[in-house]
Amino acid sequence: MDRNDVFARLPEVLLPWYEEHKRELPWRTDREPYHIWLSEIMLQQTRVEAVKGYYARFLKALPTVAQLAEAEEDLLYKLWEGLGYYNRVRNLKKAARIVMEQYGGEFPRDYASVLALPGIGPYTAGAICSIAFEQAEPAVDGNVLRVISRLTDDHTPVDLPAYKKQVWDSLRRIYPRRAGDFTQALMELGATVCGPDKKPDCKVCPCRDFCAGYGNGTADSLPVKLPKSKRRKEDKTVLIFSCDGRYALEKRQEKGLLAGLWQLPNLPGKPDLQDVLGSVEQMGLKTKDVLRVTQRQHIFTHVQWDMQGVYIEVAEPAGGFLWYTLAQIREHTALPTAFRQFLEELTDV
Numbered sequence: 201m202d203r204n205d206v207f208a209r210l211p212e213v214l215l216p217w218y219e220e221h222k223r224e225l226p227w228r229t230d231r232e233p234y235h236i237w238l239s240e241i242m243l244q245q246t247r248v249e250a251v252k253g254y255y256a257r258f259l260k261a262l263p264t265v266a267q268l269a270e271a272e273e274d275l276l277y278k279l280w281e282g283l284g285y286y287n288r289v290r291n292l293k294k295a296a297r298i299v300m301e302q303y304g305g306e307f308p309r310d311y312a313s314v315l316a317l318p319g320i321g322p323y324t325a326g327a328i329c330s331i332a333f334e335q336a337e338p339a340v341d342g343n344v345l346r347v348i349s350r351l352t353d354d355h356t357p358v359d360l361p362a363y364k365k366q367v368w369d370s371l372r373r374i375y376p377r378r379a380g381d382f383t384q385a386l387m388e389l390g391a392t393v394c395g396p397d398k399k400p401d402c403k404v405c406p407c408r409d410f411c412a413g414y415g416n417g418t419a420d421s422l423p424v425k426l427p428k429s430k431r432r433k434e435d436k437t438v439l440i441f442s443c444d445g446r447y448a449l450e451k452r453q454e455k456g457l458l459a460g461l462w463q464l465p466n467l468p469g470k471p472d473l474q475d476v477l478g479s480v481e482q483m484g485l486k487t488k489d490v491l492r493v494t495q496r497q498h499i500f501t502h503v504q505w506d507m508q509g510v511y512i513e514v515a516e517p518a519g520g521f522l523w524y525t526l527a528q529i530r531e532h533t534a535l536p537t538a539f540r541q542f543l544e545e546l547t548d549v
């Protein structure tokens with residue numbers, strides 16, 4: 201069977217399979233574009249099980265695009281806390297404002313307008329247009345590329361943009377009338393049967409009869425990927441200042457990694473304790489006691505932080521920081537996991 205025939209078989213096989221096997225997920229109960237959009241943004245980089253709670257809390261706090269457009273940043277960060285990649289929630293708000301101001305609160309329906317919204321790339325635009333509006337717009341992500349490379353026994357590296365474009369073109373030609381179900385069926389096959397973290401479960405796959413990877417015995421070795429570039433490493437010293445049950449926090453800069461979020465004060469590198477205490481003094485703080493030093497790590501997409509955490513009791517809550525109790529930090533601030541982990545071992549966070 202040639203490549204085009206493989207694509208042509210997909211709708212007739214996948215739609216009935218999806219009907220029978222689809223997982224019940226909170227964002228599959230309706231076709232509201234806001235819900236599809238929010239779930240797809242949350243699902244980038246995050247597991248389905250983890251997203252369920254975030255999705256429910258977010259929609260409870262901000263049930264409409266109009267409320268999202270007006271939401272305070274601190275509330276947005278709080279709702280997003282722990283999901284990481286905070287740019288995503290900033291872009292959600294920016295896009296919501298555009299929907300309100302340029303489209304009168306009605307989510308745009310054509311692909312180009314959806315794609316033009318902040319934070320929405322070709323994959324998310326395809327998901328919204330096909331699932332919410334039944335348009336023949338494929339949503340091609342790593343899951344879909346993996347499935348297609350196995351189905352067609354294609355050893356081209358799936359991270360090449362030209363390969364993605366080719367898959368997108370081929371899918372667009374065979375999109376059925378039930379576009380939303382077809383998009384979700386492909387995603388579902390990639391998430392549950394032809395998955396990323398284990399061998400493909402070909403025994404239960406509806407595509408086994410015409411899958412070239414299965415037929416040729418190559419499915420386990422696909423997809424092919426380009427070698428990964430190495431992650432940059434950064435040393436950091438995180439200062440956990442305490443004073444009478446309160447801890448020092450500050451806001452991060454408005455640009456760059458974790459922009460605008462809260463952080464524990466920190467220094468570049470891993471200077472020795474004497475130098476750390478010298479810097480503490482320059483911050484306007486008087487050290488009472490050094491309680492302990494721990495080592496932690498946090499991995500972002502392109503950078504890894506290797507951190508030493510220095511717990512210091514100070515005489516006065518000074519230094520231009522904001523001083524909060526652990527309960528206040530938990531309730532009112534969005535502290536990224538990279539920093540929050542230093543507070544977790546302290547009683548009630």
Ligand code: SF4
Nearest residue numbers: 394400402405411419
């Ligand atoms: S037969 Fe196997 S390799 Fe082919 S699509 Fe199905 S699960 Fe993936």
